[in-house]
Amino acid sequence: MFVESDERQQTPILPLEILAQIFEYLDDMNDLKNMTLVCKHWLRATQVLNKVLKSYKLTFRFITIDSTKQASLFTNSNRMFSNIYFENVKFSSIDPQFWGRWSDYITDVTFDYKYRTSGLPGGNFVKFLKYTPRIKTLSLICSMGLFDTYFEELTTQDKEIISANLKNVHELQLYLGDECLANLKFGTFLEQMTNLKNIDFDVHSKRTPISYQARHELFNFLRKYGSKIKGLHIDDCSRPLNQLMIGEIFTVEGMKLKALDIIINAAATKAFNDFLSIQSDLEYLTVSGPFSVTSTLPQMKKLKEISMSNGPALDGFKAFNNVEKLESLGIAGLEFYNEDGLDETFKMNENLKLKELYLIDATIDFGWRFVKRICECYKNIRLLNLDGALIDDVSLPYLFKLKKLQELKLSRTQISDRGFSGYVGRRKVKTPNGSAIVIERPSASISSLTELEVLNIDFCKRLGSHSFYRMKLPKLKHFSAAGTHINGIHMQSLQSNCPKIESLNLSHCKHLRENDILAVMTIKGLDTLELESCPYIDELCMEHIMSSPRLQTLNISKCTFDVKLVAQEMFSRMESLRRIILSKTRLYRCDYVES
Template sequence: MELPFEVLIYLFKYLPKPDRKSASETCRSWYLAANAHCFLKNKVVVLYKSILSDEESSPLKIFENSPIIYSNYYFNEVEISNKLNEFWDRAGENIKCLTFKNCDICEKVFVYILQKCPTLESLNIESCKDLFMSGRLLEGRSDGLLVNNLDNLRSLSLSGNQYLTDALFSRFVKAAPVLQHLNFSGCSLQFHLGLVKKFYPSCTNIFENPSESVLTFYFVLQFIISHANYIKSLQFSNTLIDGAALKTLSEVENLKLNTLEVHFCDQLTNTGILALTTHQASLKELDIGLCSRVTDQSLVHICNNLVNLEYFNMQRCRAVTDLGIVELYKLKKLKSLNISQCELITNNGLEKGICAEENSTLEDLDLNSLNLDQTGVIMISEKLPNLRSLDLSYCVHAVTDTSIQVIFKNQILLHTLRISHCDEVSDAGLTGMGKLQTEVDDDAPIMSNYDEAQTHNKIHLGSRAEEEIVRDAKRKRDVMRMCEKLSMDSYTGYSLARLKGLRVLDISGCNRITDVSLTYAFTFKELVNLNLSKCQQITHEGIGHLVRNCPSIEYFNLTDCFNLKDDAVKEIVRGLRRLQQLELRGCNQLTDKTLEAVRSHCKGLKFLDVQGCRYISPELVCAIGSLPTLHTVLMSKPGPYITDGVKNRSPAPTFLPALMRKLRLH
């Protein structure tokens, strides 16, 4: 008996996206349920490095003939030609969001696309230099009539286009009278007043005669002034916007922004930030990351005035100290905070700031590369119980077996955890096997510390590196014995396995992690993204257990895990049916058997990196490039190969030209 359609939709709402996608392949009724409108409106069709044509084998034909109507399309590094006109004729009226990134598209085809998409709400044209190079796009009355139907356009992104001018921008906005979101990130936006005087003499109507040579902040500002009641979101990241320009923008009458991104704007000063906090108190999202001139003064005003802030990014604002960070406790609605790479922030600032009291609102916290110790991590874990995403990468002295145990105890809602290059973490911390149950108080957090006093009393005649190898081997053996002796329910340590909803895990560079952790601490049914790069002690034994207990992995990074052999890759490609990206760079024991296994079992692989795998032949790499789903293969440059310790200087093999578009040589 089949379940009713409404019941299927209700059940699918509880599934994560990868599971819902797999469920849709079961039967037609499940396929239709997984593509109901409540799910479909957020789905994006991504066409990356695909060959698009009017032939039946073209990927677009699949969506053109599909009974499911898709509204969002993302074209990345593809050629858009007039051969696709039939697709726009049939699907254009249903498209709501359209993105072109690094695409080869001519002006005539682009205008035709706009004509066929009358309900378009979001248009993103990123780094398509050929489209803007001539400066003639949308020029003339006839072309203007073609795009006058963009009345529904709410969001326009023209980021990364160095040839954008005032005239080109003017032609776009004339066709879209109710724009709310504008993105100029990475554009050559000019702020010098001398250019304004040169191209716009006094008493000149700038909207009638916009410059065809430069893109000026002055022209953009005049547009914002004339549409202040509509504009809600602005992005000027990676431009030369300075304090004076931001001050002028913030003071625009009737402008009430919800989002402002000025990421990597090195000219931005406190003057602009102070004006922003005074006049734009409605802001909910603010990104001032990599703005090196921002200081504590700006942060104090942000915390005092922008009380509605929910997302705040101040990554690598290196002038910010604890004096500014302590003010963060005033942002009661803050859900996402990025204070990574701010080298002057310490435990004291966090203790008086976000950890001043228990905070159940904050969900996303990035502390990458901060100078913290383990007491700071323990404090964060105890004060922020509802974290969903936590990044502690490069907090070398803060993430230890002791502090990681407290995270596993308190942050059971985490779906993203990054502790990259925290090399003090070992198997003891991840498995929770530091001490036996009889050795600790039941109410106290379990700290996975080893009593290594007995080894300290011995005189070691080898080098310090050799002594560390011996100590690691003993640690691995002891933890393995504990794991074999005790079941998961019979010890009081806190294992990584407690984070049942984990989807993204990055423990790259944690070289004390071994097969013991992969065997006893990795049981995640929803884990999609796993980074084990530079975990050089793992072998095919641990990989086998990992694959069986984490079947949903799609993105797997094993870079520089040089103890892995072909058997490990065979386990991966046989067990991970959803695998899309596999990085094996530097795994120099792999041979052609690895590629044969990939070719036999990976039906959905899109990205493969085998750089530095010296025993893998370039001929076979070229052959595997013919897999239909594979769009990128990274391999080392062909050159002298080593055979039996002797360099073979025979000519490099001949590559098939049709496959070279998929191969990147490094």
């Protein structure tokens, strides 16, 4: 459900009183699935997301939390929220009366500052937890150091209240980015969580290798909480972990993981295989590097998701046939060591539980027999990613028979209009009188995928106007056509044939000019637009973009026009705009306009 006014110029946004009445009415709607609200003051960027087990998630993104404005929307509503998500929010003040109403219902809290800017999160960041006596799950995404800092600045009374609430936390997610690792130190607040049962531990160093001091802190943490850690994800500048780190991680006592994401090299293969052999509870495995697939997978009976890259050549799909609970399979750089023997090599058994299949940058040929076999064995998949695959127009129509497919990615492939839009096959058939006639049989096309919601055809340069005009996908929401020949003249048919588009990626489309951008902005439901590396974006283009009544996210990085010059005007005029993504920074609404 999306609430907006039809008379956009006279009444561009609904007043708070009307929204409050809507909330009061929705209290009686048990089948509410999804609702997005955009209102005039503090809730500009707030979403009421999916209903899960009668619990509702309230998300605040890129705004300022102030004292009493938020209360006005919920004055007449009995709706309670158990899951509160703060993403790049500035805490100007905390209203005890407002948050106190939900204190007995809030069980999940997330503080997400992965893309934090100066001035965030504000001095009242930690004080929010005073009003969460029932909290069970706490997620600190790039905010652990901030949490430590502001916790120490609290009064003794506030510390006691928050410490008592933290004792109720059973699930903790820690995500440590570059800024966290620069001066890593695990503060005393962790010791307040005396009833912790599960920890999901993510370490992602993107700019510089993990320092010796940070490694020391990490290993101390792993040794102390090893038995509670159920998820472990370590990325050290996308490099294999060195032998010292491998030795420390794989020898932590009592660690029984449910999820593992790691990069290794050949020297660590044996130690990694030995480690996997005792991880019988593992459900999600992501590995970059060589390891023994055939000897380790049979021992992990609970495995649901496998993602592999930079591994050895495989004996077809034989190793995955006996993974009974497998729902998602991802292989980057897929290679078979006996490709010539087709039937023997591909060794693929039916798996009706598989919902996601990623075969990215595969070195094998996706001939029609192979593609047909995939569609027969994995007929229930919802997501198929064949980015960079060696697939042609003859094989492509077989994919279009996957009627349950909701997401399809075909970027950097050599597909053309003939396969994408459906070609007409001809054959001669004899009639009873002995003469021959030509029968035309149209093949399946992209429009056959009536359930498709996500389509990625980035850098498919052989696709032309014929494909863009004839593509009819009634449920398509996210369309990525970066680096293609799509332009403004295709927007009208895109709007009519794909009426539900919300997100459009036209990055690296070097030919886009003012008229093209004007046409793009006619797509009524557009809330996300990506124009990275589009060289002709200028002030006139930005004027057309500012006319959008719903745009929330704009990516205009690596463009010659300096968006910072008009950022203040954009956030002032575009009441729905949350953020602008530039090459080296992000501009957020809360930095320019009072929420």
